[in-house]
């Protein structure tokens with residue numbers, strides 16, 4: 638219920654880096670992947686050619702022709718052999734250990750290259766990981782990520798609360814008492830209303846606000862609704878398009894503090910005398926010293 642406040646925003650820098658980094662990174666990754674596919678495809682063709690030449694050298698022209706007829710099949714067979722280093726069953730004899738445990742024999746297979754490659758890839762990955770998160774300072778630690786999330790959530794909460802503060806329960810409106818609200822109401826009155834209602838609320842084009850005679854009712858709810866909906870046919874516009882509900886609430890509360898102030902040049906009372914309902918305003922007197930004078934009736 639403080640004077641109007643804007644929801645805080647993420648610092649511009651953070652927004653920039655957030656979207657720029659994530660979008661840029663995504664685009665870059667896509668490029669890299671597409672590029673890698675193209676390169677791999679070309680490499681595949683080269684490999685196949687090389688393999689055919691190899692076959693030509695080792696097995697003669699006929700085998701070469703056959704390899705040319707089914708390039709892919711030959712290529713994959715070859716690849717499989719190379720990456721698994723499988724020893725054909727006929728040759729297992731060569732790599733058999735000479736020990737024998739109750740009939741269980743052991744082959745001396747070498748590690749399959751695909752497995753070794755994965756091992757090296759994990760080592761390389763560890764290096765990249767270490768550099769990214771611990772050396773370069775680019776990667777955020779879990780703690781930093783957590784803090785960023787908390788900050789975002791706090792901003793979202795503040796935005797939500799600022800919105801909530803705008804809501805006014807019109808049915809159960811009570812005059813605001815906080816000095817900050819009254820001061821904000823006064824500022825709003827000075828900016829928007831004095832032209833017609835006078836700097837002290839003494840009246841002019843519009844009626845006097847300091848007496849307890851009202852055309853449209855003098856409860857905080859009445860005043861709020863007059864401000865909100867206006868009386869367009871009489872020259873009092875509806876302010877709901879220009880002022881937030883919370884501000885109209887502050888204005889209505891401020892106007893009530895003018896009761897009984899009896900400014901010079903007060904406009905003659907208009908409307909009917911407003912008698913507050915007994916239950917409506919017992920504690921109003923605490924923060925608004927001008928209030929108690931109101932019921933006495935200050936209209937000449």
Ligand code: HEC
Nearest residue numbers: 829830833842843844851852853854863868871872873888
């Ligand atoms: C262009 C002139 C004009 C401005 C600016 C204006 N008013 Fe009014 N206001 C009037 C007139 C005229 C009336 C009387 C309407 C009627 O006779 O029904 C009125 C009536 C009212 C009433 C009802 C008074 C009663 O006796 O019931 C309230 C409350 C009020 N205005 C508040 C405000 C506030 C708050 C603002 C500033 C946000 C404001 N007015 C700005 C012209 C204005």
